[in-house]
Amino acid sequence: MRVLFATSEVAPLIKTGGLADVSAALPAALHRMGVDVRILLPGYPQVLKALPHLQVAAKISIQSSFPAARLLAGSLPNGILLLVIECSELYERGGGAYQDEHGLDWPDNALRFGLLSKIAALLSCADSPLDWKPDIVHCNDWQTGLTPAYLHFSDGAIPCVMTVHNLAFQGVFPSQTVAELALPAECFQPDGVEFYGSLSFMKAGLYYADHITTVSPSYANEIQTDALGFGLQGLLAYRREVLTGILNGIDTTEWNPATDPNLAHPYDDTDINGKSFNKRELQKRMGLRIDPDLPLFGLVSRFTHQKGVDLVLEIAPQLIAIPAQLVLLGNGDVEMQRTALELSHHYSGQISAYVGFDEALSHLIVAGADIFLMPSRFEPCGLSQMYSQRYGTPPVVHATGGLIDTVLDSNVATLEQGVASGFVFHSMDTSSLLATARRAAMAYHDKKTWRALQHNCMIKDFGWNQSATAYHDIYMHLMRR
Incomplete structure (x- = not known):
């Protein structure tokens, strides 16, 4: 053929x-x-x-x-x-x-x-x-x-x-x-x-x-x-x-935490401890307070209305009050870029933003973050939510397009079935996004549940x-x- x-x-x-x-x-x-x-x-x-x-x-x-x-x-x-x-x-x-x-x-x-x-x-x-x-x-x-x-x-x-x-x-x-x-x-x-x-x-x-x-x-x-x-x-x-x-x-050769040259330490599903080294490196590189226990939210995206970045910027103060940390990478809408940098300056050590695109940093964020944010208003397929799952970083996503096709919401039933792989919200507004982020942060502190969730993510076949x-x-x- x-x-x-x-x-x-x-x-x-x-x-x-x-x-x-x-x-x-x-x-x-x-x-x-x-x-x-x-x-x-x-x-x-x-x-x-x-x-x-x-x-x-x-x-x-x-x-x-x-x-x-x-x-x-x-x-x-x-x-x-x-x-x-x-x-x-x-x-x-x-x-x-x-x-x-x-x-x-x-x-x-x-x-x-x-x-x-x-x-x-x-x-x-x-x-x-x-x-x-x-x-x-x-x-x-x-x-x-x-x-x-x-x-x-x-x-x-x-x-x-x-x-x-x-x-x-x-x-x-x-x-x-x-x-x-x-x-x-x-x-x-x-x-x-x-x-x-x-x-x-x-x-x-x-x-x-x-x-x-x-x-x-x-x-x-x-x-x-x-x-x-x-x-x-x-x-x-x-x-x-x-x-x-x-x-x-996705390209499972380029996006492989066991061999990714952009990471501070390789890891895989059989030994995920290396992920903590990447979290520390990410916190250090982005000027965040070094704290292994705070859930770290990561976002890598074009700064556009479609991607829902405006909602993340709006809830950022409440997000870090969970308590948590937030790192953002991307560019696009000038007003969103300005807001991201202002938040980074005002909440130094808790929020850090890089305006632009850095391929190596995007890999480190996917690996070093604990929870990945992808609240797109619509998303034909999306790749980042697949990258994040492969790296053991459960995503928070809006129920649309390829996001709902690739992320199964974490709840009692899906955890028991061994298929939960993230956190899904259905109403495209700040309250739903914040509530779901809080739910993800709460799950993060239950280490047994969190490890099971990471395992579910990492064994999925996105080839x-x-x-x-x-x-x-x-x-x-x-x-x-």
């Missing part, structure tokens, strides 16, 4: 969120199953710099507004084959994958990701410039959402899978973009790419793809509702027969094998049609 995996980011080359992690891990898992998978990615400066030995595989010349491009071939450090779109006019610039240095969307994002979608479709049709032709093209989020539309109007097209990683981001552009991107005029209608008078990349993918997946079973249900459908709930409900929720996995098998089954079903 040959699969073209089209994406706008791949770790460690270019990363803005969980999509990059999935785009690295899922192809690797499929490769281990014997799938001939190749990743298609834009040639951002970070990508070209990290892969200086790419070879020209084809020249691409597409009509309409698209500039000329070249297709470069190479491989990731793990050996997965990579196809990189070299187009200096669209991709080789400062800033990030989607925004400039000031955090503003690139004004030509429609063209930038229209080209990515167009080339993904081109490689999947009869007139592909490569000798290699996939059996399936797998698209990811709005940046590749036009691929199914291009395929629908092409000759010799193959089946297409569209994965929604976060429906909140949809790639909506003015109606005149349809002609600029060489889409047929007839596709611009409600039964097509039109979305309230504009062109929606995401809607195009959802409408024309042969199969749709999301990154957790609960999120697949949630996006069919008014609350989390972001205007596309009707289309998703209409296509529910070809909509599947498949939980993401990619089961998820990759589910995707493989979908590919096989589409090929047999």
Whole structure:
């Protein structure tokens, strides 16, 4: 089986969120199953710099507004084959994958990701410039959402899978973009790419793809509702027969407390005592009072409304009055960043915040904290709650999306069954979050219960094998049609 995996980011080359992690891990898992998978990615400066030995595989010349491009071939450090779109006019610039240095969307994002979608479709049709032709093209989020539309109007097209990683981001552009991107005029209608008078990349993918997946079973249900459908709930409900929720996995090699080089001391489920050394190191590094008995809450997140960080900042004084400590790592909303730093200054020794991103520190927080906070308002899948469980750090989570699919609330029944793995709250407000945090802190002081809870967390299998098998089954079903 040959699969073209089209994406706008791949770790460690270019990363803005969980999509990059999935785009690295899922192809690797499929490769281990014997799938001939190749990743298609834009040639951002970070990508070209990290892969200086790419070879020209084809020249691409597409009509309409698209500039000329070249297709470069190479491989990731793990050996997965990579196809990189070299187009200096669209991709080789400062800033990030989607925004400039000031955090503003690139004004030509429609063209930038229209080209990515167009080339993904081109490689999947009869007139592909490569000798290699996939059996399936797998698209990811709005940046590749036009691929199914291009395929629908092409000759010799193959089946297409569209994965929604976060429906909140949809790639909506003015109606005149349809002609600029060489889409047929007839596709611009409600039964097509039109979305309230504009062109929606995401809607195009959802409408024309042969199969749709999301990154957790609960999120697949949630996006069919008014609350989390972001205007596309009707289309998703209409296509529910070809909509599947498949939980993401995590990289269990990178996230392994027994071998993690970012930790002060390795540990595993058979000897968890090393976790206390990491707690001490975290307290020391972040300027917190060294105290092994105080429960230490940790948060690693983008500072956004979606992630519920505002609720954590609001209850921070009550949280440390439990008594407890709090450490925060992340960036994003300027007001949240300011509040986090003010709390850190005002409650020195009890609260510590690092504004920015530090990969090594994120690992140490996951290992050194006693309880992990992840109160997202919505969470398509989430990875951090899986990282924290693997490191024996039970999470406090809101009952939504992938969080409710991966965390079982600790109560008498789940503890007796040996499946409790965290603390879940259902009302998205400060009182529910604080009450659940207090419940977690109380459990922390019951050492026998806490050790059982940590054990439940650490023995869970969050690897990619089961998820990759589910995707493989979908590919096989589409090929047999």
